[in-house]
Amino acid sequence: MSKGAPTLEDVARVAGVSRATVSRVVNGTRNVDPELQETVRNAIEQTGYTPNRVARSLVTRRTGTVALVISGAGGGSDVFTDPFFGRVTAGVVDFLRLRSVHPVLMLADSDHARTEVVEFLRQGSADGALLVSTHPADPLPARLLQAGVPSVLYARPGRPMPISYVDLDHRAGGRMAADHLVAAGRYNIATISGPLDVLASQDRHAGFRDAMARHGFPYVPTAEGGFTAESGASAMQRLLVECPDVDGVFAANDLMAQAAVEVLRAHGLRVPDDVAVVGFDDSAPALASRPQLTTVRQPVEDMAAKMADLLLASLEEPGQRPRSAIFEPELVVRASA
Amino acid sequence: MSKGAPTLEDVARVAGVSRATVSRVVNGTRNVDPELQETVRNAIEQTGYTPNRVARSLVTRRTGTVALVISGAGGGSDVFTDPFFGRVTAGVVDFLRLRSVHPVLMLADSDHARTEVVEFLRQGSADGALLVSTHPADPLPARLLQAGVPSVLYARPGRPMPISYVDLDHRAGGRMAADHLVAAGRYNIATISGPLDVLASQDRHAGFRDAMARHGFPYVPTAEGGFTAESGASAMQRLLVECPDVDGVFAANDLMAQAAVEVLRAHGLRVPDDVAVVGFDDSAPALASRPQLTTVRQPVEDMAAKMADLLLASLEEPGQRPRSAIFEPELVVRASA
DNA sequence: TTGAAAGCGCTAACAG
């Protein structure tokens, strides 16, 4: 009797109407006699009815969930410790919750995992995908596209394809860092880049170097990092060997910038007095670092929200052409440069 | 014709068998003629069939997803920036992915949001809930319990109730910090507690004070913090006023410990030479901080994984009595104390 | 405005 949860049928029986009618009032369809509506509403209350989302999804072909997939370089689940992904999540969740859609978290760090993601979406377990993919060789965007899964990327795809994405003008960001360092009167400027097989890193680096060249610095000592604190520290060490008289450093993210500051300090160099340091992102470490980091702000939360926005829009109106949204970085001047 | 995705029916037609048979091979049920299996498998390949998870869920009453709900004090979505939640997520995801179950992220930071969470689960949109709830007054655990939703908490519930949880022996952690500071010869020891309406904070604090008393220190200057860097900094300031000759500090998490170190430094005090600082958690800031933090390690990832484990187990075998798992903290000695 | 009826795609008895 009282086994499963109450169903439409139960409510209908109590209200003395048909399932269809109950369904109509539940879904707020017009054309239902106000009196009946009242009756039905009471019956719902009385039975403690809750619509079964799964059954509904089966017929509507909409689940009210989207996949938030982190397609990493295989970094595993410690990506969640990276402040960047935390911010992406925050932005996405903030936007989606207002629309009552829920993100399901997926890691696509192996070929097997990627296949699972595609399956999951093809199976209609989620309405679309929000994909944070860093590596340009990542096959996932293309696979998703091919599978006909509505998707939006954070960062443009490795190779051009008709898929929506949000991105930052990374070159402009690199330029800002260069301009600031030069304007501060620095002469021996070096840089810690991100992994150069990542488009964002390439762009930040290119923008930085271009601007430096324009300022009369044709060559900029560069050490490649991996966006982690350790890699930033070791990159700084190398830079210090190549150019011991460095007086300005641009690091491609805050984590590395923070680490660089520590290394400089350990070498008896003061920041910003002896060496000015500019970071990128403006995430938590920028504020936690001492001195607080001057950095190029990437509005991650806004970008993530926009990504979700684009996805929901394309869900509303399928068959639209892909969209993109490029955000502008902003220099945040604090104490380190 | 080629409108929707291929269904069981389609495969059955191609293979020349019944839907049931196809279903059997898809689900790996025995009792299917190997030859037929082959035929069916080919038909699946040929049609590009993917089972529809939603339809399956409707009949099996299992979705293969669980809700990962962060029931915060209303901190909003910036919780995702907190390294603690990142670690929880990492631990959960790591465990679940091996079982092909996916977490859907939910924030329960308002009463409305909490209701949504309960609805979501009652509607069978997820099989159970993993609940990270810090505030003891949080009504969500009780609501979930009442709604009959299989749930496991991270941290014991505010008031006793028959619900599973994982937790840390926070008192032991506090004790370790005290023992270490005293053993290091510190005499003027103070502490920055977490928010005292949080059980974990209370326990860490109680454990710390008990041990201190046992070591002959009946009173420990205390400043309450909020687990954030800012609150840690301001707590340290206050402590410095109350006891300028402080030579040992226990902060209830790493974020606050890191901030405390900065404040001490700003006051011309060296860490650990002048003041020894012990943190709690052993999360990213502990390593990013200079000097690196001596801290009480909480095995968050393991605990989160266990939480997921307990949930899946209770899903397998419903009607079991609630379980708990208490983890032991561990002192990690680094440079700050 | 309301109800009857036909599925959505799948699983799971139950026969055969």
Add this chain to the structure above:
DNA sequence: CTGTTAGCGCTTTCAA
């Protein structure tokens, strides 16, 4: 070992 037959709970034409 395989096929037939009911549904799971809901939405949605189509008539009334």
